[in-house]
Amino acid sequence: MTGWRLFNIAKLIIPTWLILLATGCATTQNNDGASDPLEPANRVIFDVTETLDKHLIKPIAEQYVDVLPVPVRTSVTNFFNNLGYLNVILNDFLQGKFEQGITDMLRFTYNSTFGIAGLFDVSTPIGMPANQEDFGQTLAVWGVDQGSYLYIIAPTTTRDITDQVPSTLLNPFFYMQGLIFAPISALSAINTRANLLEATKIRDEAALDPYSFTREAYLQQREFLIYDGNPPDTGYDDIFGDNGDFDDFSDAGDSNDSGILIIE
């Protein structure tokens, strides 16, 4: 392995563990229940990213959508999703989902061969739809707390960011050599942003405070994925307080660990 590759791996691992060391034990919750002790720093990074996105990345993604027809963009998405699918398979097995792991291995094999290097998703129509698994979900299944919320280019947590290590190392694209690496990286980034255009449009229309909105949506979506789309209903009761008639609702806000809002 070249020194350059080792440098890249170190780049991935060191910040991850520094963040874990700095914040991993901090589970202080903010005023609306989310664990976000780094909120001031997160907000700065969020603002910088949003500005960069608004003036550079989003306009490029919009041009990309205008120029490329839907089937081409779908194939680009399929290609990159397929490259990243080995990480899904690993995490299937790490979570004890052996049957799903075997189906996902078949899916990867079918799409890589009959689907021409993953450009076409030939597996979904024959009953092998894509699954969403990653190392953050695996740690959650193993009982690791979500840790602190982080915003680094995209929303994550100190637990979920650990996925960067296996997802990068298991992606064949990471081992690609030569000049082609940079343009394919750029294509992957633009395609990812293009796929998020509708979601960010909805957020911009709905959110009064985009930072809080993004954090809440991300953390809830992660919970949904960890439980494979079936989180326990009891989690949704917490917001209403204990006695159900809401008369104690304002007092329930004093509990700082139940996700109940406190407005000072």
Place this chain on the structure above:
Amino acid sequence: MTLMNTQFVRLLKSILCLGMLFLSCFISAEAIEEEAIQAPVNELHTTLISIMQAAEKQSFQERYDIMEKTVLKHFDSPLIAKVILGRYWKTLDQTSQTEFIDLFNQLTIATYVDRFDSYEGETFKNLAVEQMKENRFMVKTEFLPVDDEPISFNYIIQSNKDKWKIISVIADGINDLSLKRADYSAVIKDQGFDALITTLKEKISALKPKS
């Protein structure tokens, strides 16, 4: 002996009939209750499909008027507003509370009309009704686009004065109530309630097309 046997069989039959009658009453009462719990969700879905189908023929305002009736009838807006604003709710006078509920309703209706603005054969499918705490149920449904993966749409339903009302919508795992609570509380905390009202008015205005 034969007479006793006949009487015993008759008694047994009567007990069995009574038992079955009781069971069928119980099952049908449960079925009626389940239907009543799902009714607001079903009517919401019917309205959403109708405003999607009418998107090309009717104006935003016409579709807004249709949606408004359903939202005002089937959403427990005062309760939703109370939960979203948390303990800040009690510090507001009645005029401010009413203003917030009214703006919240307007934003909800305008958002529905804006998002459900085309029809390509989409449908909704009811999946299950599950009891939560107290007098509260979760109605689980799916939105089925024609060429895409189903999107989970779950509703928390609670009885209010003997009527079942929607108190939260959970789309693809994201609980609208929690989301708005986090979002609105950040604005109130940093800028105050008046800023929240101003921002809500701006959002509603941005969604409604300029005439």
